[in-house]
Amino acid sequence: MLASVDSTSAQAARLAAAGLTSPAWVLAGEQTAGKGRRGRPWASPRGNFYASLVMQPAEPPEQVALRSFAAALALREALVGLTGLPQVFALKWPNDVLLNGGKLAGILLESTGANGRLGNLVIGIGVNLTTAPDPAEVEPGAVTPVSLLAETGLRITPEAFLDALAPAYARWEAVFTTYGFAPLRDEWLRHAARLGQTIRARTGTQTRTGIFETVDATGALVLTTPEGRVAIPAAEVFF
CATH class of the missing domain: 3.30.930.10 (Bira Bifunctional Protein; Domain 2)
Incomplete structure (x- = not known):
């Protein structure tokens, strides 16, 4: 150490x-x-x-x-x-x-x-x-x-x-x-926090709000939003 x-x-x-x-x-x-x-x-x-x-x-x-x-x-x-x-x-x-x-x-x-x-x-x-x-x-x-x-x-x-x-x-x-x-x-x-709940995912250009559905096979966050299902590879998540 x-x-x-x-x-x-x-x-x-x-x-x-x-x-x-x-x-x-x-x-x-x-x-x-x-x-x-x-x-x-x-x-x-x-x-x-x-x-x-x-x-x-x-x-x-x-x-x-x-x-x-x-x-x-x-x-x-x-x-x-x-x-x-x-x-x-x-x-x-x-x-x-x-x-x-x-x-x-x-x-x-x-x-x-x-x-x-x-x-x-x-x-x-x-x-x-x-x-x-x-x-x-x-x-x-x-x-x-x-x-x-x-x-x-x-x-x-x-x-x-x-x-x-x-x-x-x-x-x-x-x-x-x-x-x-x-x-x-x-x-x-x-052990995922807020799985199945509404969260916000912010990238450098936009913020998406949706239900945290899963993490896909690439590790991306998958949200169900009013515009449809979206996979987000990198973002900051807010509850």
Whole structure:
């Protein structure tokens, strides 16, 4: 575990660039330049979980991206195993884990490559183990952030969390590489937040409102809207 780093994903990318040829986790007690989706700053106080997994996947880029579902399932499995509270955790498309309806964890995938081939994949994961950002700091309409400690009373160290997460991810990685996306999709949908309910999906150009019907075989969000059924490959979801 690194005491402090700019970001675990940046450090993982540096390891890959230096010639790393096998999967590796990078764990840090503090990040000085952590980031979330769309480059937003990710608050990184000590006590929370900041880690990244770097690997060299063999699949085409569109399949590699489906590992966000493997990461979400592994996160939920680790959390349930550590807390014994399966009923309080849900998965929010595309890459968040919820606790009692609040945002507990986020996942960010970054990759490098050239000529249509992917070289390295970095899966960055942040979990609010002890503290959560001030709700005033998040985007209006976004899910309120929560911490594991405040919601459950359980204090779990980053090291202990990685001890649970790493083997959980390895199991889902094995399922994905052996059987493909279908079993991950089925399990993810069993724990999906707001499935069958009305949600909003915002892309860079428009916002669609509809009933969250499913996730399709490509990982896209499928909504039933007044204009018909639509598959959305990337968006921010609001409840």
